[in-house]
Amino acid sequence: MDFIKKHYEKVLLGLVLLGLAVAVALLPFYIAQEKEDLANRRNAILNPPIKPLPPLDLSGYQASFDQLQKHPELDFSKPHNLFNPVQWEKASDGHLIKVQNGDEIGPKAMSVLKLNPLYTTISFESVGASGSNYLIGVTRDADPDPRKRRKTSSYVDLGQKTDFFTLESAKGTPDDPQLNLVLNDSGKKLTISKSQAYQQVDGYSADLRYEPENRGWTARRVGDKLLFAGDEFTIASINLVATNHFEIVVSAKSTGKKTTIQYSPDL
Numbered sequence: 001m002d003f004i005k006k007h008y009e010k011v012l013l014g015l016v017l018l019g020l021a022v023a024v025a026l027l028p029f030y031i032a033q034e035k036e037d038l039a040n041r042r043n044a045i046l047n048p049p050i051k052p053l054p055p056l057d058l059s060g061y062q063a064s065f066d067q068l069q070k071h072p073e074l075d076f077s078k079p080h081n082l083f084n085p086v087q088w089e090k091a092s093d094g095h096l097i098k099v100q101n102g103d104e105i106g107p108k109a110m111s112v113l114k115l116n117p118l119y120t121t122i123s124f125e126s127v128g129a130s131g132s133n134y135l136i137g138v139t140r141d142a143d144p145d146p147r148k149r150r151k152t153s154s155y156v157d158l159g160q161k162t163d164f165f166t167l168e169s170a171k172g173t174p175d176d177p178q179l180n181l182v183l184n185d186s187g188k189k190l191t192i193s194k195s196q197a198y199q200q201v202d203g204y205s206a207d208l209r210y211e212p213e214n215r216g217w218t219a220r221r222v223g224d225k226l227l228f229a230g231d232e233f234t235i236a237s238i239n240l241v242a243t244n245h246f247e248i249v250v251s252a253k254s255t256g257k258k259t260t261i262q263y264s265p266d267l
Contacts, residue, residue, distance in 0.1 A: 105212055106229045107250050107259035114207040115238070115246055115263065116219060118142035122165065122190075123197035124179055125153060133157045134179060136192075138164055142203035144223060204238045206248055206263075226250065 118141035125135040137153040156167045165181045168189070172178040178193045190198045205219040210228045217226060226233045232253040241247050248261040 107233060107252070107261070109210060109212055109229075110250070110259075110261055111209045111211065112206055112246075112248055112261060112263035113209050113216075115265070116205045116207070117201045118203040118205060118221075119199045120202045121151075121197055121199050122181065122192055124177075124192045124194055127174065127177065128155050131174060134167065134170065134177070136167070136179070140202070142221075144221075204240075204246070206235070206238055208248075 119139070120142065121137075121139040123137045123139075125137050127134055133155040135153055136156050137151050139149070139151040141149055143149050154162070156162060158167055158170060160167055161184070163184070165183050167179060168182050169180045170177045171180070172193070176194055178191050181190050181192065181198075182188070183190070192198050203222065205221045206217075208217045208220055208226070210216070210226075213228055215228055217224075220226065220235055222235050222238055224235050226235070233250040234253065236249040236251045236258060238248050239246065244264055244266060246263045248263060249258050250261065251258045
């Protein structure tokens with residue numbers, strides 16, 4: 001105790017030095033702890049915990065996208081006029097005709113009102129004075145030569161061959177015989193009498209209408225000329241192509257182009 005009293009300054013200094021030594025020894029651990037705390041604080045400031053955002057509501061955008069995927073197809077073909085401006089043609093009488101699909105003018109605008117059958121008719125008229133020949137009349141409505149369309153009658157003997165038929169035989173009573181004929185071109189056999197003539201359709205004439213120029217034609221035949229749409233057209237053919245369905249072909253003089261007009265009486 002006396003020692004401490006005598007040397008308390010030294011003891012005190014020793015304790016202080018010991019404390020400093022301990023403090024120096026612990027200083028690296030303190031610094032390391034401070035660095036770690038500072039690093040944690042820095043990370044807490046720079047990289048704070050982030051809560052995930054709630055899912056975005058994209059239903060409106062998705063609906064718009066789906067609508068874009070189903071956009072309507074644009075059709076700029078005729079009669080759409082954006083890239084197909086309307087064409088107007090002047091008719092011969094001066095009025096304007098709107099051309100949308102090309103069928104409003106020219107031969108495609110021709111309409112058929114009616115077709116009239118052209119018959120070849122063979123008829124028995126009388127017995128000759130000798131009783132061995134027969135007066136037979138022939139009418140050929142379809143003949144291209146108008147002079148040959150009239151009825152012609154001539155006496156024909158049994159077995160005689162004319163330009164159109166051969167009189168093969170005669171049956172029945174002398175005053176009302178039944179004459180058996182054979183057509184030269186087809187070999188077809190037929191019978192005529194006073195009450196029964198023979199007819200076959202050998203062609204047609206047509207009643208036509210061209211509405212753009214308010215023109216019409218009746219009983220026009222193959223080979224006839226028609227003037228309309230600034231050109232001359234010739235009827236090239238009138239044909240039955242199917243049951244109750246006809247085709248009338250007209251040819252343009254200026255170009256030689258042929259156009260077919262369809263016609264069905266029941267339509």
